[in-house]
Amino acid sequence: MIVVDGGDFCPRATEPNKLKAELIREMMDYMGYDVLAVGERELAFGYDYFLSLTAPSDMHIVNSNVFHGPRKKKVADDYVILDTGGVKVAFFSVFFHVSNIGTRDPMAGGDFITEDAVEAAKRLLPRLHEKADIVVLLAHGPWKQTHEFLNEVSDFDFVISAHDGGLDRVGREMNGTVLMKAGNRGQHVCKAAFVVDPEGVVELASTECISVKTSLPEDPVIVERIEEMNEKYNNRRRAEALANRQPQGNKMEADRFLGDAMCRRCHENIYQAWLATPHAAAYETLVEKGRHGDSDCVDCHTTGHGDPTGFMPPSAEALKAASTGPSPDGDEGDASDAHAALADSGPDLTAVQCEACHGKGTTHARNKAGFLRVEKSECMKCHDQENSPDFNYEEYVPHVSCKILVEESG
Secondary structure, three states: OOOEEOOOOOOOOOOOHHHHHHHHHHHHHHHOOOEEEOOHHHHOOOHHHHHHHHOOOOOEEEOOOEEEOOOOEEOOEOEEEEEEOOEEEEEEEEEOOOOOOOOOOOOOOOOEEEOOHHHHHHHHHHHHHHHOOEEEEEEEEOHHHHHHHHHHOOOOOEEEEEEOOOEOOOOEEEOOEEEEEEOOOOOEEEEEEEEEOOOOOEEEEEEEEEEHHHHOOOOHHHHHHHHHHHHHHHHHHHHHHHHHHHHHOOOOOOOOOOOHHHHHOOOHHHHHHHHOOHHHHHHHHHHHOOOOOOHHHHHHHEOOOOOOOOOOOOOHHHHHHHOOOOOOOOOOOOHHHHHHHOOOOOOOOEOOOHHHHHOOHHHOOOOHHHHHOOOHHHHHOOOOOOOOOOOOHHHHHHHOOHHHHHHHHO
16 A cells, blocks of 8 residues: 655644644654655745755655756655555656645745646656556646646546545546545545556556545544644744733734624624624634634634734643533533633633624724725635635625624514
């Protein structure tokens, strides 16, 4: 068996996220991954960090068309050929430049450049077919570009399409090759099984999609390492937030978040309508899953996190002091414990409150008309491809629109 990844295992390119990137790479080695295709998220941290991240790895890092700097230094091997059961399998990867990626665009500064993927494939494929029994393409980029690429170059035995987040439950045929979309966030594994017939011909026998969350048990080593990393990561982000809060938090003249209790004083009807929306329960959903201390999650499940006057997550020590253990219904967290840990942190800014969409309450009196407008771009900050791949703005916005909900209730 050969285990591969199509790229983008790294989180968004921020300094604290380096802890997560290093742990994920370490755990991929621990799980026995063999091949990694380069995605934009690995490159977004910069070339030097990319090298430091991948150099200790046992994985074969592959990419055929991304170069670093004007001297066009390859960032990875063009391909790798692995032997399994006497069958030689070649893994070849192409990268399609993507700008809407929710992280830094590694190509924007000129540090990295790309060769045309079709030209790279035509340059290398004859060599691969000469040396290997099976040629597998790891295509990293939007499905539209992958589709266009395969219309010009389709001489592969199997194709894994990564980046967009689409998912195929079984393989599908396109221009004589079988393709599968691998989903995103490591939640699924695409499996392709090849067999060798009595005459020595290698053929694709079956494909399937395995749900990691429901099909595979947790590994205690990985769970322990994740818990250690999460505590370091959350403490680091909390320290950064506190550092930002020091010079600004007590300046009453500065614009700041006020909390839903202040909004409710004048807008009781809107407040009651909001209570019935999923936004009002956003923080509790984290508590139920024991993720209310995760800084990445609270970014989109609270109001103003990361701003000097916004939501401040409780420290690990405060959460431990408030908690009395698992709740009676078996949930990992308990809402009363979570709110007890937040008791001295200022206005209650849990959940996606009014100000999460409309902005800081102190701007309301000066700009009433502007305060009421919420652009689609505000929603997409959280409902992006990674977190809400099925999000449909036109379909979903009526469920949280203040104006629509109040009209319907009145």
